[in-house]
Amino acid sequence: MNSLKDLKFSDIIDINTLKDIQYKLAKIVIFSAVTTDIHGVPVCNENNFTPFCKLIRSSPKGCKNCISCDSQAGFMAMKDKKPRVYKCHTGLMDCAAPIIVNDIYVGAVLGGQVLLKGQQTRDSIDLNWISKNYEIPLKKLKEAVERIEIVESDYLRNCVSFYTFLANYIAEMGLHTITQEKLLKESEEKIKLEQYAKKMQLKTIQAQINPHFLFNTLNTIASMALIENAPTTEELIYNLSDLLRYSLRNLEEFPKLKDEITNIKRYLFIQALRYSDRISYEINIDESLNEYRIPTMILQPLVENSLVHGLETKKEGGKIIINSTSNSKKDIIIEISDNGRGINSSILNLLNNSKDLSDSGLGIGLQNTDNRLKHYFGRNYGLKIESTLDVGTKVYIRIPKLK
Numbered sequence: 001m002n003s004l005k006d007l008k009f010s011d012i013i014d015i016n017t018l019k020d021i022q023y024k025l026a027k028i029v030i031f032s033a034v035t036t037d038i039h040g041v042p043v044c045n046e047n048n049f050t051p052f053c054k055l056i057r058s059s060p061k062g063c064k065n066c067i068s069c070d071s072q073a074g075f076m077a078m079k080d081k082k083p084r085v086y087k088c089h090t091g092l093m094d095c096a097a098p099i100i101v102n103d104i105y106v107g108a109v110l111g112g113q114v115l116l117k118g119q120q121t122r123d124s125i126d127l128n129w130i131s132k133n134y135e136i137p138l139k140k141l142k143e144a145v146e147r148i149e150i151v152e153s154d155y156l157r158n159c160v161s162f163y164t165f166l167a168n169y170i171a172e173m174g175l176h177t178i179t180q181e182k183l184l185k186e187s188e189e190k191i192k193l194e195q196y197a198k199k200m201q202l203k204t205i206q207a208q209i210n211p212h213f214l215f216n217t218l219n220t221i222a223s224m225a226l227i228e229n230a231p232t233t234e235e236l237i238y239n240l241s242d243l244l245r246y247s248l249r250n251l252e253e254f255p256k257l258k259d260e261i262t263n264i265k266r267y268l269f270i271q272a273l274r275y276s277d278r279i280s281y282e283i284n285i286d287e288s289l290n291e292y293r294i295p296t297m298i299l300q301p302l303v304e305n306s307l308v309h310g311l312e313t314k315k316e317g318g319k320i321i322i323n324s325t326s327n328s329k330k331d332i333i334i335e336i337s338d339n340g341r342g343i344n345s346s347i348l349n350l351l352n353n354s355k356d357l358s359d360s361g362l363g364i365g366l367q368n369t370d371n372r373l374k375h376y377f378g379r380n381y382g383l384k385i386e387s388t389l390d391v392g393t394k395v396y397i398r399i400p401k402l403k
Contacts (some may be wrong), residue, residue: 012101012174019044022166031162032111035099035170040071043107050113052144056090059134065089074098074108083160083167085112091125092148093156097163101174109163109170115150122148193375196368236273239266247297254402257332258290261322264299268320271307278317279307285324289332293402295376301365302336302383302395310340310393318392326401331381334397343387351385366395373399 018035026033026047034046049057056062069089073096077084083097094112098105115122122145131138149155219241225234243266246259261283268281303320311318318339325333343351351366370383377400387393 012106012177013170014173015044017173018170021169023047025162025166029158029162031159032113033109033163033166034070034111035107035109035166036067036070036074037107038071038074038105040067040069040074048111050144050149051147052090052141053092053113055136055140055144056130056134059136062130062134062136070096070108070110073110075105077108078105083164085156085160088112090130091120093120095156095159095163097160097167099167099170099174101171102178106174109167111163112156112159113148114155115148116156117150117152120150122146122150189371189375193371196371232273236270239269242266243270253296254293255296256290257285257292257294257324260294260296260299261285261290264303264322267300267303275312275317279311279320280317281320281322283322285322286326289324289326291403292332294332294399295372298369298372298397298399299334299336301369302397305365306336306338306340306393306395310338310342314340330401332399332401334399335394336397337392337394339392342389342391342393343385344389348385348387369397373397 022033022035022044030048032046032048032050032053034042034049035044036042053066057066066089073084073086073088073094076086077096078098078100081098083095085093085095088094092113093116094110096108096110099107099109115124125145125148127138127141127145130136131141219237222234222237222241225231225237243263246263246266265283268283272279272281299322303322306320311320321335321337323335323337325335327333366383366385373382381398381400384396384398385393386396
């Protein structure tokens, strides 16, 4: 349980609604009640407070100690995972019920402000000490203490039941708000992804060329290269033809990993020829992973990013390495590394925290890929990026094993 994360009540609960509910319930049962945050600070008005407690809180030092006492009582109740009855700093019996929303402690409901029959009397309270330390006239304290109720233990048990009910009700309100916000966020993310998909679909349509014409032309050029005894040119053209055919005709949303790797080999072969001896590559994929499925066109944007932003501007060129591992029975990790320029630490931090870098040519390909993976598989999957300037970059792709 995260007891230290300070969730503000206003983030998860409407304070006016809470104020109205607490007032109405406290009026019915006539128990004192205050709802506080984790620091013991009231988040709305107190209800049914005794004149004695009101007088104590009228003193700056007394109020400070009340808040500190409430904070400690709420924390201890959270730690015990149940309501607790305790003696406050003035000697009155109080109760505290923790408010826990989605395993996060956000505050407590407290009250009581009574003396326990058979164990305490009004003389149990050291009014002289309180008067001196809190600078409250002794006469007022004596008048107020006479109005403190002396109750049976059943009264405190009823108090605990009431505060527990109110704390649980507030927690349910908070959970409902968090759930709504989560659904809204997921809905917004889905809309963004759908808009992006439509945009990409439009770009694909706009960029389409008659495939038969394209492939027939490439095959004709390859045949001419063969006749002219230019085997490298022939291989280049056939790789380009296969690369384009795969990109245009592959309708599978989740092709096999081995098919995506074959396509990446074509792409890297073409790029290696293009950059002559400046660019090299190495691919090491565990054969046991070949039949698992992977979202289409996940690898190429990342490899292209390594080339364009990592190696292209590096005079001496560099190398791209693609490795795969299986860290568990359910996940696959694919690592794409290069020894290129690297990524600035501030931009790297934004990328790893899913910040919007749509204005940066560096960020958009990585972000789109990460967004797709999270959309398919959830927040635990996606990209993790490690990079050092002038040393290189590693991109880790985490996906589940699918067949």
